[in-house]
Every structure is written in C-alpha cells, then in structure tokens.
Amino acid sequence: xxxxxxxxxxxxxxxxxxxxxxxxxxxxxxxxxxxxxxxxxxxxxxxxxxxxxxxxxxxxxxxxxxxxxxxxxxxxxxxxxxxxxxxxxxxxxxxxxxxxxxxxxxxxxxxxxxxxxxxxxxxxxxxxxxxxxxxxxxxxxxxxxxxxxxxxxxxxxxxxxxxxxxxxxxxxxxxxxxxxxxxxxxxxxxxxxxxxxxxxxxxxxxxxxxxxxxxxxxxxxxxxxxxxxxxxxxxxxxxxxxxxxxxxxxxxxxxxxxxxxxxxxxxxxxxxxxxx
Amino acid sequence: xxxxxxxxxxxxxxxxxxxxxxxxxxxxxxxxxxxxxxxxxxxxxxxxxxxxxxxxxxxxxxxxxxxxxxxxxxxxxxxxxxxxxxxxxxxxxxxxxxxxxxxxxxxxxxxxxxxxxxxxxxxxxxxxxxxxxxxxxxxxxxxxxxxxxxxxxxxxxxxxxxxxxxxxxxxxxxxxxxxxxxxxxxxxxxxxxxxxxxxxxxxxxxxxxxxxxxxxxxxxxxxxxxxxxxxxxxxxxxxxxxxxxxxxxxxxxxxxxxxxxxxxxxxxxxxxxxxxxxxxxxxxxxxxxxxxxxxxxxxxxxxxxxxxxxxxxx
Numbered sequence: 001x002x003x004x005x006x007x008x009x010x011x012x013x014x015x016x017x018x019x020x021x022x023x024x025x026x027x028x029x030x031x032x033x034x035x036x037x038x039x040x041x042x043x044x045x046x047x048x049x050x051x052x053x054x055x056x057x058x059x060x061x062x063x064x065x066x067x068x069x070x071x072x073x074x075x076x077x078x079x080x081x082x083x084x085x086x087x088x089x090x091x092x093x094x095x096x097x098x099x100x101x102x103x104x105x106x107x108x109x110x111x112x113x114x115x116x117x118x119x120x121x122x123x124x125x126x127x128x129x130x131x132x133x134x135x136x137x138x139x140x141x142x143x144x145x146x147x148x149x150x151x152x153x154x155x156x157x158x159x160x161x162x163x164x165x166x167x168x169x170x171x172x173x174x175x176x177x178x179x180x181x182x183x184x185x186x187x188x189x190x191x192x193x194x195x196x197x198x199x200x201x202x203x204x205x206x207x208x209x210x211x212x213x214x215x216x217x218x219x220x221x222x223x224x225x226x227x228x229x230x231x232x233x234x235x236x237x238x239x240x241x242x243x244x245x246x247x248x249x250x251x252x253x254x255x256x257x258x259x260x261x262x263x264x265x266x267x268x269x270x271x272x273x274x275x276x
Numbered sequence: 277x278x279x280x281x282x283x284x285x286x287x288x289x290x291x292x293x294x295x296x297x298x299x300x301x302x303x304x305x306x307x308x309x310x311x312x313x314x315x316x317x318x319x320x321x322x323x324x325x326x327x328x329x330x331x332x333x334x335x336x337x338x339x340x341x342x343x344x345x346x347x348x349x350x351x352x353x354x355x356x357x358x359x360x361x362x363x364x365x366x367x368x369x370x371x372x373x374x375x376x377x378x379x380x381x382x383x384x385x386x387x388x389x390x391x392x393x394x395x396x397x398x399x400x401x402x403x404x405x406x407x408x409x410x411x412x413x414x415x416x417x418x419x420x421x422x423x424x425x426x427x428x429x430x431x432x433x434x435x436x437x438x439x440x441x442x443x444x445x446x447x448x449x450x451x452x453x454x455x456x457x458x459x460x461x462x463x464x465x466x467x468x469x470x471x472x473x474x475x476x477x478x479x480x481x482x483x484x485x486x487x488x489x490x491x492x493x494x495x496x497x498x499x500x501x502x503x504x505x506x507x508x509x510x511x512x513x514x515x516x517x518x519x520x521x522x523x524x525x526x527x528x529x530x531x532x533x534x535x536x537x538x539x540x541x542x543x544x545x546x547x548x549x550x551x552x553x554x555x556x557x558x559x560x561x562x563x564x565x566x567x568x569x570x571x572x573x574x575x576x577x578x579x580x581x582x583x584x585x586x587x588x589x590x
Contacts, residue, residue, distance in 0.1 A: 246425075
C-alpha cells in the first residue's frame with residue numbers, strides 16, 4: 001500500500017475515487033439539501049454560496065443530487081463487478097483446472113459468445129424485456145463482466161498450474177478444486193484487483209449511459225446519467241446542469257482508471273523492471 | 277492452414293447457432309402479443325387470432341425458431357409488425373447510415389491514434405508522452421453522450437458550424453458527410469484513446485526486442501528501424517483492437533444515433549423495442565452479432581496468414 005502511494009497516478013486516482021465514495025457515504029446522513037423536494041421558485045439558479053453547483057429545473061440542489069447520485073453509480077458498479085467475480089472466477093478456475101477438456105471448451109466458447117454480443121445492445125434488450133430499473137441495469141452490466149473475469153482467471157491460473165508448488169500440492173493429494181482455491185486463487189488476486197478496478201469504472205460509465213437513455217435507475221432515485229438526460233434541452237441557457245454531473249462521471253472514472261493502471265504497474269514485475 | 281480455417285469456420289457456425297438461439301428466446305419472453313398490438317385494443321378476438329395464424333404466432337416455439345432462422349438464411353428477415361414492410365428493406369435503408377458512420381469513426385480513430393501512439397512510444401518519458409497518456413486517460417473517462425452534448429451545444433448551437441442532428445441522405449454526399457462528422461468524432465474519441473495506448477505499449481514492447489538492437493547495429497537510423505522493423509511487428513495487438521472497435525462502433529452507436537437523430541440501425545432497434553416490434557429486434561440484433569462474429573473470424577484468419585505460430589496454438 002505504501003509503495004502504491006509513492007506513484008503519483010495512484011495517489012491522484014485514489015483521492016478522486018475516495019472523494020466520490022465519501023460523498024456517497026456522507027449523503028446517507030447529510031447533504032446540503034434534500035433531493036426529493038420540488039422548489040420551483042428556486043429553479044435553474046446558477047452556482048452561488050447557497051447552492052454550490054446551482055439548482056435544476058425543479059429547483060433541486062445539484063450538489064446534493066450529485067452526492068446522492070454517487071450512491072447509485074457506485075452501488076450498480078459494485079454489484080455488477082461482484083456478479084462478474086463470483087461467477088466468472090470459479091468458471092475460469094474450473095476451465096484452467098481441466099484444461100483442454102470439454103468443460104474448458106464449453107466455458108471458453110460461452111465466453112466468446114457473450115463477447116460477440118454488443119454489450120450495450122443486449123443491456124438495452126434486457127432492460128426492455130424486464131423493464132427499466134437499477135436492478136436490471138446491474139444484471140445487464142454484470143453479465144458482461146462474467147467472461148472478462150473468467151478469461152482473466154483462466155489465463156492467470158494456466159501459468160500457475162505448471163509451477164512446482166502446485167505440483168507439490170497435487171503430490172500431497174489435494175484435489176483440483178482445493179488447489180484452485182487454496183493455491184491458485186491467492187496468486188491471481190492481484191490480477192483480479194486490477195481488472196476489478198477497470199471494470200468498476202466501466203460499470204459506472206455503463207450505468208450512466210443506461211440511465212441517460214432512461215433504462216437505468218428510475219425517478220426519484222438521483223442518477224448522474226439521468227441528470228444529464230434531464231439537462232439536455234436546457235444546455236443552451238443553463239449549462240451548469242450538464243457540467244457538474246458530467247464532471248462527476250469523468251472524475252470518478254478517471255480516478256478508478258488511474259488507480260487501476262498504477263496497480264497494474266506495481267503488480268507486474270516486468271513493467272517494474274522496465275521503469276527502472 | 278486449411279485445418280485451421282476449417283476449425284475456425286466450424287466455431288463460427290456454432291457461435292452463430294448459439295447466438296440465434298439466445299436472441300430468439302430472450303426476445304420471445306418480451307411480454308405483449310404482437311398481433312393484438314398491431315390491431316389495437318378494439319379489434320375482435322377473431323381478427324387477432326386470424327392475424328396470429330397469418331404471422332405464424334400460433335405455432336410452437338421450435339417451429340417458429342425454425343421459420344425465423346430458415347428465413348434469415350434466405351435473406352428473408354420477416355415483416356415488421358409495426359410498419360408492415362419487409363425488415364430487409366428497412367435494414368437496407370439504415371445500414372447506409374450506420375456503416376459509413378462506423379467506418380468514418382474508425383478512420384478518425386486510427387488517424388488520431390497512430391501518430392500520437394507512435395510519438396508517445398518514440399519519445400517515451402518526454403512531455404509529449406505525458407500529454408498523450410494524460411489525454412488518452414481523459415478520453416477514456418469522458419462518457420461519449422456527454423461529449424456529444426458539449427459538442428452540439430458549442431459547435432452546433434453556438435457557432436452553427438454543424439447541424440445539431442438529422443441526416444440529409446446520400447443524394448448530397450458532402451452534406452451527408454458533414455452530418456456524420458460530429459457523431460463520428462464523438463464515437464471516435466474513446467476508441468482513439470484506447471487505440472493510442474495499445475499502439476504505444478505494443479510499440480514499446482517491440483522496441484525492447486533484440487532484433488531492434490540488431491537493426492540499429494547494422495546501421496539503421498532510429499527512424500528507419502522504427503518504420504521498417506518495429507511498426508510492422510507492433511501491429512498484431514493493434515489490429516485486434518481495430519477489429520474489435522469496428523464491431524463496437526457498428527453496434528455501439530445506439531446512443532449516439534439517438535442523440536444526433538440519425539436514422540441508423542441503432543435507433544431502429546431502439547424504436548423497435550419500444551414498439552414491441554419483435555421481428556425487427558430479433559433480425560437486426562442477429563445481423564449485428566453476425567457482423568461482430570464475422571469480423572472476429574476474419575481477423576483470426578488474417579493473423580494466421582501473417583503469423584504461422586498462431587495456427588498451431590488454435
């Protein structure tokens with residue numbers, strides 16, 4: 001951890017990501033204003049001392065909406081990555097443990113198949129079938145995380161299966177399942193953390209996109225994507241409506257990507273040697 | 277090479293079958309009776325039943341799947357529930373918006389990514405490298421629909437350099453290209469950022485290879501070694517990404533087409549979903565997935581032709 005903070009990319013990324021995570025948490029106990037009250041008299045205020053980021057077309061405080069909206073983005077992305085890890089990693093480990101078997105073939109071809117579907121298109125299809133909601137957005141985004149983690153853990157595991165310590169474990173009579181979880185998994189955690197960070201940021205972008213076209217979190221739950229959609233017709237006379245939610249998305253995603261890249265450099269000895 | 281191609285063809289066929297089954301069954305569970313939807317709530321049950329028979333909706337799932345797939349194979353995409361015209365006709369009109377848009381964006385993406393990726397790799401650690409790395413990091417983080425809103429409000433609404441949306445058709449090629457320019461730029465930005473990063477890192481890997489030292493030792497200039505030895509060898513991962521990006525651009529433009537009111541395939545699917553026009557949804561999604569699988573297949577075959585080592589691995 002200490003070494004990570006010596007990298008400027010990681011520190012900047014951490015500060016950005018931490019800020020939004022903190023905003024989401026703080027919003028549970030405090031935000032400058034409520035987000036479900038309509039206050040038409042104070043609509044479309046430009047940013048000032050009372051409303052730091054101004055107010056929207058219904059008079060709601062944009063700063064507070066962004067704080068609460070961070071919850072939606074983060075929750076959707078966390079669960080979507082969780083689905084990918086919980087289903088993808090065991091599949092990938094199983095495929096690697098039985099390399100070349102029918103199981104491996106089925107898992108990998110299944111992955112290819114999911115990759116072949118244009119992700120956003122299928123997300124739209126799923127939300128159209130089951131109705132737009134944050135839950136369906138999570139499922140739609142989560143499905144596409146499964147092959148990502150399956151492939152990654154299979155690749156990482158394959159190179160470990162040839163190592164001596166795995167051979168030793170096999171000689172001592174451990175089953176393939178136990179070896180996968182006790183010896184392989186701990187050694188691919190770094191890979192998973194890096195990919196998890198990247199998928200997390202992709203999840204935030206995907207949630208924003210789905211909410212933007214009206215298929216994500218539904219009103220009155222604030223969401224950055226929908227704030228942007230609402231602001232679309234008013235951009236010419238109230239640009240602050242579009243500016244702040246957009247910046248929130250960009251900075252969160254940027255922060256996560258910077259962290260992910262820094263961690264990859266840190267974990268990958270080959271890159272580290274290059275840097276010196 | 278023949279065996280490799282045959283194997284790949286087999287897997288292409290299997291993927292297409294699996295994809296068609298998946299699409300068919302997902303779309304089948306969309307609630308709502310298309311026949312009822314077409315005739316409206318005042319239609320008699322008899323009329324609805326008659327239409328269901330005519331559309332083949334009264335048959336079992338399997339035979340309907342078979343009807344759909346065998347139709348697709350003969351170029352018959354079915355008839356739109358909403359517009360009562362053959363889906364193939366609707367697709368034809370729209371493919372000439374989506375395809376040029378995807379190609380335009382891909383062209384922009386490569387045109388931006390190649391030079392800046394090469395400069396960043398050649399001048400590693402310099403301010404130019406930092407600028408490229410920072411800029412591409414930002415390019416990936418900006419949601420393209422937000423970028424689109426900004427571009428429209430500045431370039432279209434404020435300075436009137438471009439129209440805010442719509443498509444004049446290819447009868448006026450210049451106007452058509454102009455109408456596609458903003459959408460293509462918006463689509464290309466994140467793709468160019470990814471591609472530039474791949475270009476840079478792939479080139480950096482190649483530059484540290486032994487054959488590069490040899491090339492320099494036998495008297496090649498840094499630039500000559502870069503052009504003749506490094507670039508060619510760095511292209512494989514770059515080509516993979518370009519292949520992926522093309523499919524992504526073709527299918528992933530739904531939101532952008534919607535923002536710019538472009539009559540492309542993406543906006544067609546979006547409308548079809550809201551209108552419960554299942555046959556359009558099924559056929560167009562299948563068409564796009566087919567395009568993606570085909571591009572992946574072609575990229576694989578191209579590699580194997582270029583690099584014999586890959587044939588054995590498959």
